[in-house]
Structure formats: structure tokens, C-alpha cells
Amino acid sequence: MRIAMLGSGFIGRFYAESIQGQRTRDRITSIYSRREESAKKFASDYGCLHWTTDMEEAIAHPDVDVVCISLPNNLHETAVLLCCKHKKAVITTKPLGRNASEAKRMLEAVETADIFNGYLEDLVYTPKFLKALESVKNGALGRILWSKSRETHPGPHSDWFWDLEQAGGGCILDLGCHCVEIGRNFIGKDIKPVEVMCWADTQVKPIEAEDHAIGLVKYENGAIGQFEVSWTFRGGLDLRDEVMGTEGTIWINNFLRTGFEMFTTGKGADYVAEKAESNSGWLFPVGDELNDLGYNHMFTDMFNAIEKGISPKETFYDGYVVNAVLDASYKSAKTKLWEPVKLDIWRGQTGLSKPSNLVEFDADHYLIKEEMTHYGAKKLILKNKKSGLISERIL
Numbered sequence: 407m408r409i410a411m412l413g414s415g416f417i418g419r420f421y422a423e424s425i426q427g428q429r430t431r432d433r434i435t436s437i438y439s440r441r442e443e444s445a446k447k448f449a450s451d452y453g454c455l456h457w458t459t460d461m462e463e464a465i466a467h468p469d470v471d472v473v474c475i476s477l478p479n480n481l482h483e484t485a486v487l488l489c490c491k492h493k494k495a496v497i498t499t500k501p502l503g504r505n506a507s508e509a510k511r512m513l514e515a516v517e518t519a520d521i522f523n524g525y526l527e528d529l530v531y532t533p534k535f536l537k538a539l540e541s542v543k544n545g546a547l548g549r550i551l552w553s554k555s556r557e558t559h560p561g562p563h564s565d566w567f568w569d570l571e572q573a574g575g576g577c578i579l580d581l582g583c584h585c586v587e588i589g590r591n592f593i594g595k596d597i598k599p600v601e602v603m604c605w606a607d608t609q610v611k612p613i614e615a616e617d618h619a620i621g622l623v624k625y626e627n628g629a630i631g632q633f634e635v636s637w638t639f640r641g642g643l644d645l646r647d648e649v650m651g652t653e654g655t656i657w658i659n660n661f662l663r664t665g666f667e668m669f670t671t672g673k674g675a676d677y678v679a680e681k682a683e684s685n686s687g688w689l690f691p692v693g694d695e696l697n698d699l700g701y702n703h704m705f706t707d708m709f710n711a712i713e714k715g716i717s718p719k720e721t722f723y724d725g726y727v728v729n730a731v732l733d734a735s736y737k738s739a740k741t742k743l744w745e746p747v748k749l750d751i752w753r754g755q756t757g758l759s760k761p762s763n764l765v766e767f768d769a770d771h772y773l774i775k776e777e778m779t780h781y782g783a784k785k786l787i788l789k790n791k792k793s794g795l796i797s798e799r800i801l
């Protein structure tokens with residue numbers, strides 16, 4: 407692939423390291439950055455043939471097959487529309503839009519222009535997540551009942567994130583977008599998110615947006631997705647997922663406790679990991695951030711899909727659904743009520759209801775629970791179908 411990178415900041419450089427870090431055929435051929443010195447520096451660091459301070463020039467460049475948007479949230483739509491104009495495949499960082507209306511316009515534009523579109527949600531491509539999802543899909547956890555995703559850190563690294571107009575929201579939009587897509591993947595992307603209850607507050611930072619929030623996303627089949635997000639968490643980047651089903655549970659820790667623990671007095675100290683707050687004392691480095699954060703698997707999926715002429719696992723449609731869930735979260739945080747998820751475009755299942763919770767034991771009873779006790783007795787707890795009486799049977 408010949409890629410135009412739009413934006414030479416934090417994520418643009420992470421993406422570039424992932425795309426070109428190992429032996430690869432994929433090259434960033436063009437870089438757009440606002441400032442000439444940043445564009446030139448990026449071009450020299452990553453061997454780009456072309457640099458520019460004109461976004462359209464980078465997109466339209468004849469040596470570009472796919473455009474990778476790594477710009478602040480308020481610029482995603484402008485960049486996407488230029489990709490549509492020049493019929494270039496486009497992959498966009500998260501969140502797709504600042505809200506669902508913006509995301510919907512982008513989705514409709516790429517589909518009308520008939521161009522490849524990919525949503526760069528890296529956290530559903532981490533090696534641990536991919537393995538966990540495979541187990542979920544194979545039925546190892548039974549029917550999925552609940553999933554929880556937590557992303558918290560001490561706050562973003564650039565001014566524009568803290569400005570409500572440019573960012574479009576606080577930690578709900580910035581971090582909740584990851585958590586919601588993780589929940590959707592575990593619960594089933596074809597299961598409709600129907601309503602949201604969310605608490606949000608500005609507890610610490612002197613900003614208009616929220617810096618801490620917790621939300622519950624209810625799905626049409628009765629499953630529940632929980633998100634916990636914060637820009638006020640102290641201690642680094644906490645990235646954890648949990649999923650629970652009728653037959654099992656998975657807990658994933660992607661960042662702070664990866665099995666790599668280190669102590670240093672601080673002598674010779676350097677970068678530890680994204681958003682690490684200290685480089686001395688007991689530390690939790692991450693072995694290979696690019697891989698552990700899912701970037702490598704994500705770009706492999708995107709570029710393979712472009713070559714094969716198929717859709718990647720995450721598309722603008724997914725980004726749009728996520729934005730719609732987050733819009734309902736913002737509304738709920740204000741009204742303090744369950745708020746419906748407004749999805750003008752929905753391509754999954756409809757009309758689902760909660761599956762029965764009655765487990766047949768015999769003609770007269772439902773089974774509530776079976777347990778082996780420490781004194782060697784196997785106990786059954788049963789419910790009489792007619793009378794509702796709950797009783798024990800010891801085998």
C-alpha cells in the first residue's frame with residue numbers, strides 16, 4: 407500500500423511505526439502536516455517521498471492508494487469528504503465523528519462515493535482481545551450476559567482534546583468509543599444497542615467537558631455493556647476488559663499488568679509506556695506497545711481487505727454505531743434517565759428478546775443451581791414449575 411498520512415502527531419507516529427516498523431511492503435508516501443517543519447521532520451523520519459502543508463494535495467497525490475486520517479476530531483469530516491472527492495480509500499482514527507450526525511454524514515459520503523472505508527479501532531485488534539473474541543465466538547463463555555471495558559488515564563497529551571468544540575466531548579467520546587466497540591464485539595455487532603444510562607461529571611480538570619464517566623449500554627437481547635472512562639485516573643494507562651457469559655468469564659489486562667514488572671531507582675530512566683506517570687520505582691512497561699495495542703493486526707486487516715476488495719472488520723458503519731451510543735450516553739448523563747440509542751441506519755438483527763432463563767431439570771422442576779460441597783455432598787437447588795417452591799436435593 408502507498409499511504410498518505412494526515413497528521414504527524416501522537417497517533418500519526420504510532421501508526422507510522424506500526425505500518426513501517428517491521429519488514430513490510432507498505433509505505434507512507436505522503437505526509438500532510440499543518441506546519442512545514444513537522445511535515446519535513448515526519449518525511450525524513452519515515453522516508454516519505456512527498457510532504458505538504460496542503461491536505462488536499464496529500465490526498466490527491468498520484469502515489470497514494472489509501473489515506474490515513476490522524477487529525478483532531480473536528481477535522482475528520484473535512485478529510486473524509488476530500489477522500490470521497492478524489493476517490494481514495496480512507497481509514498480513520500477514532501472516534502469517527504464528534505457525534506452521530508457527523509459520523510452518519512461521513513458514512514453516507516464514503517458509501518455514495520463507493521470508496522473503501524475502515525475504522526481504526528485498535529483495541530479490538532490486540533492479541534489478547536482477538537484470542538478472547540475467538541473463545542467467545544466458539545461458545546466457550548456460553549450466552550454473553552455482560553461485558554465491561556475500562557480505559558482511564560491522567561488525561562490527553564494535546565491542547566485540542568481539552569477544547570470541547572474541537573474534540574466534541576471529553577473522556578466519554580475520547581475513551582468511551584474504544585469501550586463501546588469492545589462491548590459490541592463481545593456481545594455481537596449484529597445485536598442492537600437500545601438504551602444507555604450514564605453518569606458523568608467534571609471532577610478535577612478546569613474544562614467544560616466531562617473528565618470521568620461510567621455508563622451502561624443495554625442491548626436488545628438483554629446483554630449489558632459497561633464502560634468506565636476517566637481523564638483523572640492516576641497511575642498510567644489502565645486498559646482492562648471483562649466479559650461474562652452463562653458458561654464462563656474472561657478478564658484481560660492490556661497495559662498496566664502485562665506480566666512485565668520492573669524496579670529502577672531512576673538511573674538511566676527513559677520512556678516506559680504510553681501515559682506512564684513515573685520512570686522510577688516499580689514500573690509496568692509494555693513489551694511491544696504497537697502490537698499489544700493492536701495497531702499491527704489492525705493495519706494487516708485493513709490492507710488485506712483493500713487488496714481483496716472486501717470490508718475490513720471495522721468500518722465507518724461501526725464508527726457511526728459507536729457515535730450513536732455515545733450521543734445517548736451524553737443525553738443520559740444530563741437527564742439522569744435511560745436514553746434510547748437513535749440509529750437511523752441499522753444493519754443488524756431486529757426484534758430480539760431476552761432468551762428464557764428457565765433451565766429444565768425434570769417434568770416438574772427447573773434447575774437453579776448444582777454444587778459440590780466441601781463435605782462431599784452434591785446439592786441441587788430446584789424450583790417447582792407449578793408452585794414456585796424452591797427446594798434442595800442432596801445426591
Ligand SMILES: NC(=O)c1ccc[n+]([C@@H]2O[C@H](COP(=O)([O-])OP(=O)(O)OC[C@H]3O[C@@H](n4cnc5c(N)ncnc54)[C@H](O)[C@@H]3O)[C@@H](O)[C@H]2O)c1
Binds near residue numbers: 478
Ligand atoms: N488509540 C487510538 O486509536 C488513538 C490514540 C490517540 C489519538 N487518537 C485519535 O487520533 C486523532 C489525533 O490525535 P493525536 O493524539 O494524534 O493528536 P496530536 O495533537 O498529537 O496530533 C494531531 C495532529 O494534527 C495536527 N493538527 C492539529 N490541529 C490542526 C488543524 N487545525 N489543522 C490541521 N492539522 C492540525 C497536529 O499538528 C498534529 O500533527 C484524534 O482523532 C484522536 O482521537 C487515536
